[in-house]
Amino acid sequence: RMTKYYVVEVEYCGPNPYDVQNVDIDRYEITTTPPRISATGDVCTYGFLGTYNNVARYALGEYDSLAAAEYSVQTESLRGHQYRRDPEEDLPPDVQAVYRLGRYAPVTDDVLGQWLENSVDISADDTDTDLVRQAGALRYELEEEGHYCVTPARMLSALETLRDKARRGIDD
Template sequence: MKYYIVEKHYIGPNPRDGEHIDFNRFEVTTKPPRNKEKRICVNGWLGTVEEVDRYAHGVYDSLAAAEWAVKEVLLDGEFRRDPDDDLPLDVLAVYRPGRYEPITDDALIQWLEYRIEVSADDDDEELERQADMMIYELEQEGRGAYRLQMRDALEFLRDSARDD
């Protein structure tokens, strides 16, 4: 049996909405990937379907070799493996880049509302300090946010406090 790695990357609008925030992944599969012309392709771009770019990253003789290759493809070395339940029959493993599960913008604002008091008087320096602290707390719960995303959410809460 042969094992293949297929990378799926969402390229459409609203990449940080609930449906797409954690979409990007690497799948280890037993089904050979095919390009847009329906030909087997084990290395390179497979095409874009419904705003999802697909790339093939090789063919391997064992599951262990394929999983090791996924770790090599993920340049920053941080990844997480999805639970084995709910996978399609030909997909043996799914790896997602990053150590923490991303959070949507709306969910981040809601999460912050219950954890921090943002004042209308908070200046940019205070928001930076709060951003560092809240990123750390969010990561303790297994979730992650980009610094800019956290800063935008805090600014939104500050602007809301100013409007009240």
């Protein structure tokens, strides 16, 4: 019997999607184990598999080769996006490949905080518009310098936190 390969989309669907612990859950897995519907245990090669702990799973097809499965992920699901592949040594035995959106891994809260404190000068007078303007450029800069990615919402939130700190400093 020839080995079959299955593509499964894993997607975070819970609260606070931009929090660092949730932002990198989304992925496409290529596995040699047929996906099963969580409610019934039935094998399902295309369709909704279920949700558990705020994570939804979808079967996206069955393929005769790893190359065909990878091609489908790269040309259909990830078409037009930058993506990265997890290192093979990090994968469970039945998982052949994992693809995630984005060129780089998400930045941790600590690294983002340190980087911003060294990279920007946020004052108590900065308006929301000022912060929005800075957020885009800073996201690009962080990616180029630090090889991390950050969502627009998360970057803006971090800048607002710095502005709030500056405002509290004035009030004290």
